[in-house]
């Protein structure tokens with residue numbers, strides 16, 4: 293696929309996916325959502341991609357929501373498809389076996405907040421703003437927000453944000469556990485790079501097995517069983533032998549993803 297609304301760049305194993313519609317505050321129109329889905333197909337398929345940073349172009353917006361112009365044209369039938377397709381795309385991000393860090397560089401509203409929540413870790417710039425303002429349009433979050441927001445910040449606060457449509461700032465998001473850390477805008481991208489760089493030095497199969505095991509709980513599966521199976525899967529790998537041997541030999545492990 294040719295990427296028009298996303299800018300992709302690969303450096304040292306880290307794929308940066310930048311939503312690139314700054315004149316519309318990086319709003320996710322259908323074309324952009326298709327590109328996000330295709331970009332994550334690449335992440336799944338290509339071995340030279342070890343981890344991902346997801347961010348928005350400019351210093352004003354990460355993603356200011358789904359494209360309200362397109363939303364206005366939905367009917368009940370197309371709306372269901374719209375939500376299901378979006379949920380499928382964001383599940384692809386959440387279940388990715390490679391680390392995905394959101395660098396939230398400004399407004400993360402509606403579908404933008406949902407996009408950030410589908411990433412494994414969220415780092416925010418000081419000017420970031422979060423919210424689920426769909427109620428102001430007479431609709432509700434449709435890309436998983438009603439599920440992921442309570443998982444991340446608890447039911448009461450999630451209901452408050454969704455029912456009032458209010459925005460919160462980066463510091464409030466940090467206090468609620470919606471983001472992992474807050475940095476000055478100028479430092480955000482390098483902090484995200486450092487985070488992904490650190491994770492991708494670890495054993496790749498174990499990274500994926502941790503993501504699967506943690507997600508199992510939130511997907512109403514038997515998380516303990518998933519964890520036991522995942523633990524056993526790791527113990528089949530060459531990286532497990534390398535990790536334990538390196539510790540005993542007092543050297544750094546060299547993981548190969550095998």
Ligand code: COA
Nearest residue numbers: 315316317319356357358359360361399401402403425426
């Ligand atoms: N969908 C489509 N276009 C959007 C958009 C969205 N979600 N968010 C912003 N834009 C567009 C605006 O229409 C405007 O386009 P124009 O210049 O062609 O008129 C441009 O982006 C700049 O936005 P603007 O509203 O002028 O910026 P602002 O600084 O005054 O306000 C926001 C910023 C984020 C507060 C405001 O844009 C906003 O409330 N956006 C919608 C957020 C939302 O409800 N998201 C959930 C959607 S389900």
